[in-house]
Amino acid sequence: MKLDPFYPIVPDFAWAARLVPQGVRFLQLRIKDASAETIRTEIAQTMQLCAEHDCLLVVNDYWREAIELRAEFIHLGQEDLAAADLGAIKRAGLKLGISSHSLEELGNAKAAEPDYVALGPVYETKLKKMPWAPQGLARIKQWRAALDCPLVAIGGITVERAAGVLEAGADSASVITDIVTDQNPEARTRQWIAATERWREDR
Ligand SMILES: Cc1ncc(COP(=O)(O)OP(=O)(O)O)c(N)n1
Ligand SMILES: Cc1nc(C(=O)O)sc1CCOP(=O)(O)O
Numbered sequence: 001m002k003l004d005p006f007y008p009i010v011p012d013f014a015w016a017a018r019l020v021p022q023g024v025r026f027l028q029l030r031i032k033d034a035s036a037e038t039i040r041t042e043i044a045q046t047m048q049l050c051a052e053h054d055c056l057l058v059v060n061d062y063w064r065e066a067i068e069l070r071a072e073f074i075h076l077g078q079e080d081l082a083a084a085d086l087g088a089i090k091r092a093g094l095k096l097g098i099s100s101h102s103l104e105e106l107g108n109a110k111a112a113e114p115d116y117v118a119l120g121p122v123y124e125t126k127l128k129k130m131p132w133a134p135q136g137l138a139r140i141k142q143w144r145a146a147l148d149c150p151l152v153a154i155g156g157i158t159v160e161r162a163a164g165v166l167e168a169g170a171d172s173a174s175v176i177t178d179i180v181t182d183q184n185p186e187a188r189t190r191q192w193i194a195a196t197e198r199w200r201e202d203r
């Protein structure tokens, strides 16, 4: 499958409702610290929004809810993957994206036959403390050569860095901070869409 080259991640439906109408085609809903009821409501609302805007939605972490609500795509980190019922995910027809930060984790990810593998952090990220040093663009080339599925790059990516990441071989650049901390996140989203247009046209 071909991924859109721009892959923003939002923390809730309210953020999705701001960004998706700008022309986002590939989005992750990454909810943290919410009640079970809120999680289900937010996933359902964001699924409806994305369906209305022809945007492929990836639900982070909550694979049980994604199955129940008939979502299309789930993202799991390595610990999430180890704890998840991979058979149930596959039987439900959910597409699967998996994080990786080392060669060992790349091997774990490939063994799960994912629909994309994410490599991070490409650059230093301020979003969360990570035990891995920034991987850099050379690592993207290495991961690209080792994979026969799409590659997502994540971590510290800005609109100015997006072209370098995509030129290095990533199929999509994922981003949180560069958008959600911008003074005008809607305008920043449009800048991202314009900056990644060349890779969209190739598809
Ligand atoms: C595209 C993408 N890449 C990596 C992650 C991180 O997943 P994980 O390590 O499970 O951490 P949390 O995001 O769940 O805190 C991601 N969500 N998306
Ligand atoms: C949530 C997450 N996971 C990463 C990984 O490397 O697995 S990096 C990251 C944060 C990405 O956000 P920002 O664009 O703000 O740096």
Ligand SMILES: [Mg+2]
Residues within 6 Å of the ligand: 060, 061, 075, 076, 077, 080
């Ligand atoms: Mg996770």
